[in-house]
Amino acid sequence: MANRAYNFNAGPAALPLDVLQNAQKQFVEYGDSGMSLMEMSHRGAIYEKVHFETEALLRELLAIPEGYKVLFVQGGGSTQFAMVPMNLLRAGSAAAYVATGSWATKAIEEAKQFGEVAIAASSEADSYKRIPAIGELKVPANAAYLHLTSNETIEGTQWTEFPDTGSVPLVGDMSSDILCRPLDVSKFGLIYAGAQKNLGPSGVTIVIIREDLIAKPEGVVPTMLRYATHAKADSLYNTPPTFAIYMVGEVLKWVKANGGAAGMEARNREKAELLYDTIDTSGGFFRGFAEAGSRSLMNVTFRMASEELEKQFVKESEAQGFIGLKGHRSVGGLRASIYNAVPPESVQALAGFMRDFQSRNG
Template sequence: MGNRAYNFNAGPAALPLEVLQKAQEELVEFKGIGMSIMEISHRSAEYEQVHNETQQLLKQIFSIPDGYQIQFLQGGASTQFAMIPLNFLKPGKVGSYVLTGAWAEKAIQEAKLFGEVAIAASSQEQKFMKIPDLSDISLHPDSAYLHVTSNETIEGAQFQSYPDTGNVPLIGDMSSDILSRPVDVSKFGMIYAGAQKNLGPSGVTVVIVKEDLLQDLPKTIPTMLRYEIHGKNNSLYNTPPVYSIYMVNLVLKWIQEQGGLAVIEKNNLEKSGLIYSAIDQSGGFYRGPVDKGSRSSMNITFRLQDEELEKKFIKETEQNGFVGLKGHRSVGGLRASTYNAVPYASCKALADFMTDFQKRNG
């Protein structure tokens, strides 16, 4: 399939070609049942097998310890911004947040609707171009939890390690870097991620939550916004996003076939390294604004000398089969999202194009 675009979209993003082909093969008829998986009951044995297998695959691949639940919810990470304080921010407690960029800021603004919020650390003065040092994180003594955004998709800054929060649950929004590298899940009380970067298509949000956190939650929360309800019903309280979960199942099997997260991480560092090298070796023609110690392996942001040259860059990349390289509208510039499913060949093609573009415009 040589006509596939070089897809650097930030989300919804590239999916593995093998996954798309398998989904295409099973689209009309799923495993000989005479129907698509989109047509069958979510209470059927065929769907429940996919549902439960997807949970088990994620447990295996992400090395999730005993004592955690996996939930498949809807509404994206943005709904989690509200569900977290609704469920966990009890009276007399404080929601602590590390402010690292646009998505952390959205989570904070939502939490403020439900209770008191404390900023445990911030990189706002650095224009979010550096993740705060872990030693700079100051937890409020009444913290209900500490929330971090592991990877800021818009600015391109990523946590390289995570704080030890003791008895305070650590909650991580990993929407744009989940399964891009091994993580010690036991450090977290909860991890959540919208699927549309590394897990599958949009439509399902994965929540990994410690069962201890689901005790004694407020009973006044609307039913569909209670983690306890979704946990007790195996994420089948209402009709789940069946097809999105099926696609996550296929993506997880693809990750296994690649060799697991250690191999995925190695591949991701090699891919992003090609583009960062093109930036760093350009003599200033390209500028990477993020501090090198905070650079994301998922979202590579960079600038050129002026906006006109950036517009020319975008126009020429589009003419050459590249998609999604325009920076987020809130910050401008350029961005290459190199998620798990983006092939090495696409990153090599972009790095080569960048070198050639500099030769012609430098």
């Protein structure tokens, strides 16, 4: 399709072109209903079919075992920063967190409003350039859960393996890398993910929660902030973000048609390796931010010799149709977000631009 940008936005991010075109065809009239899906009651049979098919596809693609509920909620990952401690913390227990960067830090600060927080491990002393080794984790005996951020979009780091936390529920913020690779859901008590990077548009958040963790919270928790509310009503307690859920379902169909989670991992590794190789063979012209063993498959972060040169890089890249390469405002630098839907051709074009830019400015 002509005039499609090379979209490297960090989120909301690229969606598969096939999905967008199919949604366009169905936007005004869904099936033979005489109306758009956006106009339908969430209590009607047509929408309910979309709702439960989307859940079933997610269960299939992530191999979610029995004993877990899948919830569609609103408020993004940032609301989950509060919902997790509000629902899981108990008197005398502590919320344990691994501090790996900007998003983990935000989750930690939110949890402090609800009770005791313990830092099980941190890479702050290393400027969050790495993920702590599993052996570094020190989980307190009274931990209600251990929370980790599986991928840090701003620093460009990602967990390559997850700890076995035994009887302590493991909670994962997977907003930026869910379904980028196969996942053993059984290691987790709770997983949450905003949809707007790998699963669909903004507006819906996925929660996968082990059923034994769905209980009445201690203290006063608003009805809409209780996991039990959404679990009991199959995420239909109130009007859900119906169109966003429909779009998640369409993206999941695309993932399945392209090899599922394993297919996404092969695709993502190929893209990431091309960019990291371009950085590593530049003779220092481009410098990767994250340590090699912690590099993200989703967010490739790098720097150049000066901020002036980085600004020039961004300006020239935008003129050639590359969008979203400026690093997060809190850290600067450069970042290419290469989520599932970013085509390999876009990454190849970026690698070519990087080599050309170096040849003219190195």
